[in-house]
Amino acid sequence: MKNIVILGSTGTIGQNTLEVVRRDSGNFCILGLACHFRRDILFGQIKEFHPKYVYTEKEDSSFEHDFPDITFLYGDDGLEVIATLKEADIIICAIPGIKALKSVISAIKKKKTICLATKEILVVAGDIIMPLAEREGVKVLPVDSEHNALFQALEGVERKDIAKVYLTASGGPFYGTKMKKDVSPEDALAHPVWKMGKKITVDSATMLNKSFEVIEAHHLFSLPTEKIDVLIHPEAVVHGMVELVDGTIKGILSVPDMKIPISFVLHYPCRSDHCWQHIDFDKIGKLHFYPVERDADWFLLAQQAIEKKGSFPVVFNSANEEAVELFLEGKVKFQEIIPLVKAVIGAHTYKRDISLEDVFYFNNWAKEQTKEFVGVKK
Ligand SMILES: NC(=O)c1ccc[n+]([C@@H]2O[C@H](COP(=O)([O-])OP(=O)(O)OC[C@H]3O[C@@H](n4cnc5c(N)ncnc54)[C@H](OP(=O)(O)O)[C@@H]3O)[C@@H](O)[C@H]2O)c1
DSSP: OEEEEEETTTSHHHHHHHHHHHHTTTTEEEEEEEESSOHHHHHHHHHHHOOSEEEESSOOHHHHHTOTTSEEEEHHHHHHHHHTOTTOOEEEEOOSTTTTHHHHHHHHHTTOEEEEOOHHHHHHHHHHHHHHHHHHTOOEEEOSHHHHHHHHHHTTOOGGGEEEEEEEEOOOTTTTSOOOSSOOHHHHTOOSSOOOOHHHHHHHHHTHHHHHHHHHHHHHHTOOGGGEEEEEOTTOOEEEEEEETTSOEEEEEOOSOTHHHHHHHHHTTSOOSOOSOOOOHHHHOOOOOEEOOTTSHHHHHHHHHHHHOTHHHHHHHHHHHHHHHHHHTTSSOGGGHHHHHHHHHHHSOOOSSOOHHHHHHHHHHHHHHHHHHHTOOO
């Protein structure tokens, strides 16, 4: 029996994780659930999975009152406590942004297996997280479907035999269409394939999600940008491919359903005997792959972040996070997101060697600067 703590249990990844656990309740026990404020969803999860520990950002004694047997945790310290519980085996990290960064670091130090959905954590602190995990002998298992596919395709492959890896991208809601002048949040949130949280869905529409995924792949698999490529693949059936030096390509295919990579990481190194959905090749017909332009802004930003490291990826990530929020609030236009992010990066005083404290400093600075450029007081 593996004890699981889910950081972000009420979100898309969190709810998918609980579906996998529900299907295999003989092997998994939910020890802890953490979310921000959606207590309506959390209430049902507590009733069904009976966790011993629950985290919400702010205290709510009336909610606590309903569950006298549960230990409730709050605030930043509470998140670290729930991520490092002695009985916990696996921590699923699925809180967008870098809210859970310190908790993930503490969990690695306590030798918990990390199933990482939150790509932002590797984008800003991959150079801290991955060496630490290696020193502690801890597995960081990628939940992101493309990286999960690469992780599987790379098993048994020697580094010298890797020619390059391909991340696939559905292209988001605007691929192949003439983009409207005034893109509304509803337009950007209408993802053609995946049902995801708002932040990652907008990132998919700007293609900056793929930018972050290139950086994520660099950290997870220690690959330079030249060996990371992206293909637009609208059917989203092939999630990642590894090209070997002899021209052979290993690809991982499945229907686009996050329960599949989540089930993989929860069962790792074994495999679940349950198939969520088979690919129906009769229905698919053709699979399409289109190259991307490596001189597009989103690709260049990823490339620069990997080359420069330090404060660059932190400011990149945090400026984007704020810009997306401002777009969803109607304060920034869709087409302004990338120029705004680039302006904030350009305005910052670059630092190559950064500590964890610096990560938080640059994160706050970038968010404030983004708001200032837009003239927004929050
Ligand atoms: N969705 C996908 O298919 C997918 C695929 C690959 C990677 N990812 C990555 O996985 C992460 C989660 O994505 P998602 O789509 O599941 O997001 P989501 O649906 O927006 O869910 C976010 C979760 O995090 C919680 N949360 C937010 N702020 C918090 C805070 N300050 N303290 C504690 N909990 C907080 C939310 O709680 P409330 O519900 O209470 O607000 C919710 O449970 C993102 O980093 C995303 O890039 C997602």
